[in-house]
Every structure is written in structure tokens, then in C-alpha cells.
Amino acid sequence: MPTTQATHAVQLHTRPRPPQALPEGGWTVQAVQDLLDRPLLDLVHEAQTVHRAHWPDASIELATLLSVKTGGCPENCGYCPQAAEFDTGVKAQKMLEVDEVLRNAQAARDAGATRFCMGAAWRAPKDRDIEKMAELIAAVKGLGLETCATLGMLEAHQARALKEAGLDYYNHNLDTAPEYYQDVVSTRQYQDRLETLENVRAAGVKVCCGGIVGMGEAPVHRAGLIAQLANLGPYPDSVPINSLVRVPGTPLADSEPIDPFDFVRVIAVARITMPKARVRLSAGRQQLGEAVQALCFMAGANSIFYGDKLLVTGNPDAQADVQLLARLGLRGYQATTSVDDTLPATA
Numbered sequence: 001m002p003t004t005q006a007t008h009a010v011q012l013h014t015r016p017r018p019p020q021a022l023p024e025g026g027w028t029v030q031a032v033q034d035l036l037d038r039p040l041l042d043l044v045h046e047a048q049t050v051h052r053a054h055w056p057d058a059s060i061e062l063a064t065l066l067s068v069k070t071g072g073c074p075e076n077c078g079y080c081p082q083a084a085e086f087d088t089g090v091k092a093q094k095m096l097e098v099d100e101v102l103r104n105a106q107a108a109r110d111a112g113a114t115r116f117c118m119g120a121a122w123r124a125p126k127d128r129d130i131e132k133m134a135e136l137i138a139a140v141k142g143l144g145l146e147t148c149a150t151l152g153m154l155e156a157h158q159a160r161a162l163k164e165a166g167l168d169y170y171n172h173n174l175d176t177a178p179e180y181y182q183d184v185v186s187t188r189q190y191q192d193r194l195e196t197l198e199n200v201r202a203a204g205v206k207v208c209c210g211g212i213v214g215m216g217e218a219p220v221h222r223a224g225l226i227a228q229l230a231n232l233g234p235y236p237d238s239v240p241i242n243s244l245v246r247v248p249g250t251p252l253a254d255s256e257p258i259d260p261f262d263f264v265r266v267i268a269v270a271r272i273t274m275p276k277a278r279v280r281l282s283a284g285r286q287q288l289g290e291a292v293q294a295l296c297f298m299a300g301a302n303s304i305f306y307g308d309k310l311l312v313t314g315n316p317d318a319q320a321d322v323q324l325l326a327r328l329g330l331r332g333y334q335a336t337t338s339v340d341d342t343l344p345a346t347a
């Protein structure tokens with residue numbers, strides 16, 4: 001099968017098409033694949049046109065992610081250094097205390113972050129974990145930050161409890177296309193993921209859901225992932241797109257890295273198919289380099305994970321990010337959440 005970049009090597013001067021509307025009946029994998037196969041500059045131009053129409057302030061959201069319960073996870077996601085069965089050097093730790101989480105959240109806010117995401121390496125939280133998380137969420141919300149959590153599979157009553165605590169977003173990624181999912185993780189089903197997303201939405205919590213590329217998937221699987229996301233009813237409020245960080249000891253450590261221009265294509269297609277979503281450059285940003293990140297912003301990315309660490313893997317230095325945004329003339333998004341709108345802090 002030809003690579004996407006080879007496919008368009010001789011088509012650089014085709015005329016731009018008008019921005020795509022949502023196809024009747026939703027996005028087919030073929031329609032998304034057709035977008036991915038377009039000449040890169042045409043695709044980026046189209047994505048930028050859609051982006052400007054829906055995001056006139058052109059701000060970049062800064063979201064910070066903290067691991068509040070690291071390692072020892074019983075799942076076997078092939079990309080994850082926190083799975084207990086992989087020998088990655090990550091040790092299982094106890095859940096962080098409220099004070100420590102608050103210190104991190106305050107530092108993130110002081111550095112300009114507007115959203116604070118808390119991740120825990122669980123297959124699914126127990127109800128007593130939800131009680132502890134509710135405490136953390138209320139405390140972080142009390143700082144005037146938007147709150148997000150990623151805790152694994154969630155039941156309906158647990159989603160409601162987190163909403164009551166002040167949770168704004170719940171992250172639960174689809175990871176990849178349904179057809180490739182079992183090559184990445186076998187301890188749960190795609191349908192499990194979809195059910196958690198339904199529980200989250202039903203509780204009134206906004207959905208943060210994306211995936212990972214560079215896991216050895218074929219281009220059609222990238223198209224399948226984007227079609228799945230875009231066809232969720234409605235599509236996610238935030239769409240994190242990760243480029244695999246190949247951690248030694250994980251089954252996917254030797255995956256062929258994705259061509260950076262193909263990564264840009266995925267960002268552009270996410271923007272075109274989900275025009276009002278925050279499309280976030282997530283894991284793997286360190287490997288992209290500044291020029292490719294700039295191209296991603298051009299293609300419609302308008303959120304980054306911000307802070308020197310992403311759960312247990314590296315992330316660009318926060319100061320370097322501030323400088324990059326300044327050099328590009330981009331500015332951080334100012335959250336509309338105010339301390340007065342929020343629940344009182346518990347610590």
C-alpha cells in the first residue's frame with residue numbers, strides 16, 4: 001500500500017475545495033480517508049479555514065496533567081508504561097493526598113494553565129476511589145481551574161458523583177479504530193469504552209476523548225479512529241491526539257514512528273470533522289519539534305498539555321512552550337471559570 005505522503009507527492013497545486021460540511025449520515029471511514037489523502041497544503045489550508053470560522057480568538061488552551069495514582073494497572077494497553085504486567089520501571093504508588101495535588105494545581109494555574117487533569121492508573125475506580133477523587137476535584141475547582149479526570153471505566157452513578165463534585169471534563173480515549181483495538185489492548189472491549197463515554201455524557205460531564213497514532217496502525221485505522229470520534233453523538237468537546245511515546249518494556253516500544261506530516265494530517269482532519277472541539281497536542285509532542293508543532297497549530301490544534309511531565313513520560317519544558325507560543329504570536333486561552341462559580345476548596 002502506498003504511503004499517504006507518496007500518494008500526493010505530485011499533487012501540490014490542486015485548487016482548494018470549500019470547507020467540508022458534515023456528510024449526511026455522518027463521517028464514513030472512506031470520507032475521512034479521502035481527507036487524509038489530500039495534498040498536505042490543501043488539507044492544512046482547509047483545516048485552517050474551518051478553524052478560523054469556529055475559533056476566531058485563535059487561543060491555545062493550556063492543560064496540565066498530573067498522575068494522582070501511578071502504576072500497577074491491571075489493564076494491558078500496549079502503549080502504557082503503567083500496566084503492571086510490563087517491565088518498564090514504573091512502580092505502583094499510593095494515591096496522592098489532597099495537599100500535594102493542590103500544590104501541583106496551584107503551580108499549574110500560576111504558570112498559566114486553565115485546565116487541570118488528574119489521571120489514575122485504574123481499570124475502573126471503586127466507589128471509595130470516587131469519594132477521594134471527589135475531594136480532589138472540589139479542591140482543584142476551588143482554585144478556579146477547569147477540572148478533568150481520567151480514571152478508567154466509569155459507571156453511571158460514579159459519573160454523577162464526579163459531576164456533583166464539580167468535574168467539568170472526563171477523559172476516556174478510544175485509542176484507535178475498532179478494527180485495530182485488539183492489537184493494542186485485550187483486557188477490555190471497544191464497547192466498554194463507548195459505554196463509559198455514554199455514562200459521562202449522561203451525567204452532564206463534558207467528554208474529552210481522542211486517540212494515539214504511531215502504534216503500527218495502517219492509515220485506514222487512523223481514518224477509522226477519526227470517524228468514530230466525529231460520529232459520537234455529539235462529538236467530544238476535547239480531542240487529544242497523541243503520538244506514541246515508545247517506552248522500553250511496553251509491547252509497542254518498537255513500533256515504526258509516524259511520519260510527522262502524517263501526524264499533521266490527523267490533526268487537520270480532526271479539526272475539519274470536529275470543528276468546535278478543542279483539538280489537543282498531547283503525548284509525543286516533545287518528539288515533534290517546534291516547526292511541526294507550528295504546522296499542527298496551523299492545521300487547527302488549539303490545546304496543548306502543558307508542564308514538564310505527562311503522567312510518567314516527558315513533555316516539553318513549560319518555559320519553552322511559553323516562548324514558542326510567543327514566537328508564533330499565539331496566546332493562551334483565559335478560562336471563563338471563576339473562583340466564585342466553583343465549589344469551596346476542601347484544603
Ligand code: SF4
Pocket residue numbers: 073074075076077080081082083120121122123152
Ligand atoms: S487503563 Fe490506563 S493506566 Fe491502565 S494500562 Fe491502560 S492506559 Fe495504562
